[in-house]
Amino acid sequence: MSIIVHNISKSYKAVKAIDAVSFNVEEGELFGLIGPDGAGKTTIFRILTTLLIANEGNASVSGFDVAKDFKSIRNSVGYMPGKFSLYQDLTVEENLTFFATIFGTTIDANYDLIKDIYVQIEPFKNRRAGALSGGMKQKLALCCALIHAPRVLFLDEPTTGVDPISRKEFWEMLKRLQQKGITILVSTPYMDETSLCDRIALIQNGKILKIDSPENIIKNYEKIIYDVSTRNTHSLIHDLKNYASHYSVYAFGEYIHYIDKNSDFDSTNLRKYLEDKNHTEIEIKKANITIEDVFMDL
Amino acid sequence: MKRFIGFIKKEFYHIFRDKRSLFILFGMPIAQILLFGFAITNEINNVDIAVLDHSKDFETQKIINKLKSSPYFSIENQLDSEKEIESEFKKGKVKAVLIFEPNFSQNLVNKKAATIQTVTDATEPNVANTIANYTSAVVQNYQSQKNSSSGSPASVEVQSRMFYNPELKSVFNFVPGVMTVILMLVSAMMTSISITREKELGTMEILLVSPLKPFQVIIGKVFPYVFLSIINAVVILLLGYFVFKMPINGSLFLLLFESILFIISALSLGILISTISDSQQTAMMLSLMGLMLPVIILSGFIFPINSMPVPMQVISNIIPAKWFIIIVKAIMLKGVGIQYIWKETLVLIGMTLFFIALSIKKYKIRLE
Numbered sequence: 152m153s154i155i156v157h158n159i160s161k162s163y164k165a166v167k168a169i170d171a172v173s174f175n176v177e178e179g180e181l182f183g184l185i186g187p188d189g190a191g192k193t194t195i196f197r198i199l200t201t202l203l204i205a206n207e208g209n210a211s212v213s214g215f216d217v218a219k220d221f222k223s224i225r226n227s228v229g230y231m232p233g234k235f236s237l238y239q240d241l242t243v244e245e246n247l248t249f250f251a252t253i254f255g256t257t258i259d260a261n262y263d264l265i266k267d268i269y270v271q272i273e274p275f276k277n278r279r280a281g282a283l284s285g286g287m288k289q290k291l292a293l294c295c296a297l298i299h300a301p302r303v304l305f306l307d308e309p310t311t312g313v314d315p316i317s318r319k320e321f322w323e324m325l326k327r328l329q330q331k332g333i334t335i336l337v338s339t340p341y342m343d344e345t346s347l348c349d350r351i352a353l354i355q356n357g358k359i360l361k362i363d364s365p366e367n368i369i370k371n372y373e374k375i376i377y378d379v380s381t382r383n384t385h386s387l388i389h390d391l392k393n394y395a396s397h398y399s400v401y402a403f404g405e406y407i408h409y410i411d412k413n414s415d416f417d418s419t420n421l422r423k424y425l426e427d428k429n430h431t432e433i434e435i436k437k438a439n440i441t442i443e444d445v446f447m448d449l
Numbered sequence: 450m451k452r453f454i455g456f457i458k459k460e461f462y463h464i465f466r467d468k469r470s471l472f473i474l475f476g477m478p479i480a481q482i483l484l485f486g487f488a489i490t491n492e493i494n495n496v497d498i499a500v501l502d503h504s505k506d507f508e509t510q511k512i513i514n515k516l517k518s519s520p521y522f523s524i525e526n527q528l529d530s531e532k533e534i535e536s537e538f539k540k541g542k543v544k545a546v547l548i549f550e551p552n553f554s555q556n557l558v559n560k561k562a563a564t565i566q567t568v569t570d571a572t573e574p575n576v577a578n579t580i581a582n583y584t585s586a587v588v589q590n591y592q593s594q595k596n597s598s599s600g601s602p603a604s605v606e607v608q609s610r611m612f613y614n615p616e617l618k619s620v621f622n623f624v625p626g627v628m629t630v631i632l633m634l635v636s637a638m639m640t641s642i643s644i645t646r647e648k649e650l651g652t653m654e655i656l657l658v659s660p661l662k663p664f665q666v667i668i669g670k671v672f673p674y675v676f677l678s679i680i681n682a683v684v685i686l687l688l689g690y691f692v693f694k695m696p697i698n699g700s701l702f703l704l705l706f707e708s709i710l711f712i713i714s715a716l717s718l719g720i721l722i723s724t725i726s727d728s729q730q731t732a733m734m735l736s737l738m739g740l741m742l743p744v745i746i747l748s749g750f751i752f753p754i755n756s757m758p759v760p761m762q763v764i765s766n767i768i769p770a771k772w773f774i775i776i777v778k779a780i781m782l783k784g785v786g787i788q789y790i791w792k793e794t795l796v797l798i799g800m801t802l803f804f805i806a807l808s809i810k811k812y813k814i815r816l817e
Contacts, residue, residue: 236651
C-alpha cells in the first residue's frame with residue numbers, strides 16, 4: 152500500500168474542511184480525487200505532503216507517517232501544488248536545474264523520466280517561466296516535480312486553467328508515468344477527465360462519497376437517464392420539473408438529463424405531456440451515463 | 450553544499466532580474482549619500498563677514514587683505530565696538546565677525562603670539578563651523594608665509610566662539626547615519642520581502658516539501674544580501690571618503706567587521722518580519738514602520754539621544770542602529786580600537802544572536 156489515509160479530519164477554525172476521510176492507494180496506482188472547488192481536495196494533499204497536520208486520524212505515504220516522519224516524506228515525494236509554483240523570473244532550464252539541485256540530483260541523471268514531457272518545452276528552455284502558456288507551465292511544473300524520480304507523485308488540480316487539448320495530453324503523460332511504476336494521486340474538478348484513473352474517490356463538502364474504478368461507478372449506477380431535447384430548451388427544464396414522476400432534471404451539454412422516479416417509466420407518456428405543453432421537435436433517448444451523472448445523484 | 454550553492458545562485462538570479470530591487474540595492478544608497486552630502490555641504494562662497502579691528506596696524510591690515518582676496522569671504526564693513534556685533538547678527542547679513550586684539554603686531558613681535566577671535570552666527574551650525582575653519586585656515590596660511598620669510602616663529606591664535614548654538618553638531622554625522630539607515634533598509638526590508646515573495650507565489654510550499662532544511666532556506670535567502678550589503682557599505686565609505694572627505698581614522702578592518710555584524714543583525718530582523726507576515730506588502734510596511742522610523746528617529750542619527758525625554762532614551766537602547774552609529778563614529782572620527790567599543794559590540798552581538806534564535810524558532814516548517 153503506497154498511501155494510507157485513515158479517518159483524517161481537519162478544521163480551519165469553525166470550518167470543517169475534511170471530515171473522517173479514509174482511502175488507500177495501491178503501489179503504482181493512478182488514483183483520482185474528484186470533486187468541486189472547496190470539497191477539501193487541497194487539504195488532503197497538504198496533509199499527505201506534510202504541509203498541514205490533521206486534527207484527527209492518521210496517514211502514511213510509502214510507509215512513513217505524515218506527522219512523525221515528515222522529513223523522510225519530504226525527501227522522497229514529488230508535489231505539484233494547485234497554484235503554479237515555479238519561479239517566473241527564472242528560465243525553463245534554470246527552474247529545472249534548481250529543483251534537480253535541491254533534491255541532490257541532476258537533469259541528466261533522470262532525463263529518461265521527464266524526456267517525453269521535456270521535449271515539448273525544450274524549444275523554450277531559455278524562456279522565462281512567467282512567459283509560458285498555461286499548458287506549458289503545467290508541463291514544466293510536472294518536470295520539476297518528477298526530476299528527482301519520486302516513488303509517489305502528488306498533483307493537485309494539474310489541469311485547471313489548461314486548454315482541452317493540453318489537458319488530454321497531460322493525462323496521457325500521467326498514464327505513461329504510471330507505467331514506469333510511479334504511484335500518482337491526482338485531483339481534478341473536471342469529471343470528464345477521470346476515465347484514465349484506475350480508481351477515483353468522489354468527494355464533496357469534506358466527505359468521500361464513493362470510491363471505485365470509473366467503470367464500476369458507472370456500471371453500478373441503477374437509474375436510467377434520458378437525454379431529452381426540444382426546440383425550446385428553457386421552458387423544457389421548467390416543464391420537466393413540473394412532470395409528476397420526475398426524480399431529477401438538469402442540463403447536460405446539448406440535452407437535458409431526465410431521471411424518473413419509477414422503474415417502469417414509459418417515454419411515450421412524457422412525449423405526450425411535452426406535446427401538450429406545445430413543445431416541438433421532441434427527442435427522448437437513453438443517455439450514456441457519465442461520472443458527472445453519478446456525482447449529481449450523490 | 451551543492452544544494453546550498455544552487456539555492457544561492459537562484460537568489461542572485463532573482464535579484465539581478467528584478468530592476469526594482471536592483472535600484473533599491475544600488476541606486477538608493479548612492480542617491481541618498483549624495484543628497485545628504487550636498488545638502489550638508491561644507492563649501493562656502495562669498496560669505497559676508499565684518500571686522501572689528503582694535504589695533505588697526507600693518508599686520509591686521511595684511512590679514513584683512515588676505516581674507517578679502519580669498520574667494521570665500523567678502524568683508525562687509527568695519528565695526529567699532531563689541532556692542533555692534535549682536536546688532537549686525539540680528540540684521541542677518543553678516544555671518545561672522547573677526548576681532549583683532551589691541552596691539553596685534555606688537556604682541557606678535559614681542560610675545561611671539563597674537564589673537565584673533567572669530568565670532569560666528571551659529572543659527573546655521575554647519576555654516577558657522579565652516580566659516581570658523583576657513584578663517585583659521587586663511588590666517589594660518591598667512592602666518593606660515595610670514596614665518597618662512599622672516600625666519601622668526603610667531604603664532605597667531607584663532608579663537609572661535611559660536612553664538613546661539615555653542616554645541617555644534619558634527620558635519621560628519623550623516624555618513625554613519627546614512628550608512629546605518631541604508632544597511633538596515635537593504636538588509637531587513639529586502640530579505641523580508643524576498644522570503645514573503647516565496648510565500649505569496651506558493652513556491653515556499655514546494656521548498657517545504659523538499660529535502661532543504663529550514664536553516665538552509667534562511668541562510669540561502671540571506672547570504673546574497675549579506676554580500677550585497679557589504680558592497681553597499683564599502684560604496685558608502687568610499688563616497689564618504691573621496692567625495693566628502695570623511696576621515697577614517699580607525700582600523701578599516703574593524704569598521705568592516707562591525708558593519709558585517711550590524712548587517713547580520715538587520716538581516717535577522719528581516720527574517721523575523723518575514724515569519725510574521727504573509728504578503729510582500731505587509732513585510733514592506735512592517736520594515737518601514739517598524740524598523741526605518743525607529744532607526745531614523747531614535748538612533749541618534751538626526752536627533753541627539755541626550756536631549757530626548759528619558760523614556761525615549763531608554764527605548765533607544767533596544768535599537769541596534771543606535772549602537773552601530775556610536776561604533777562607526779568612534780572608529781571613523783575618533784580612530785579608536787576595539788578596547789573602547791567592545792561594550793557596544795557585545796550589545797550588538799547579543800541582539801543579533803537573540804534575533805536569529807527567535808526567527809529560527811518562529812520559522813514555520815509547515816503551512817500553519
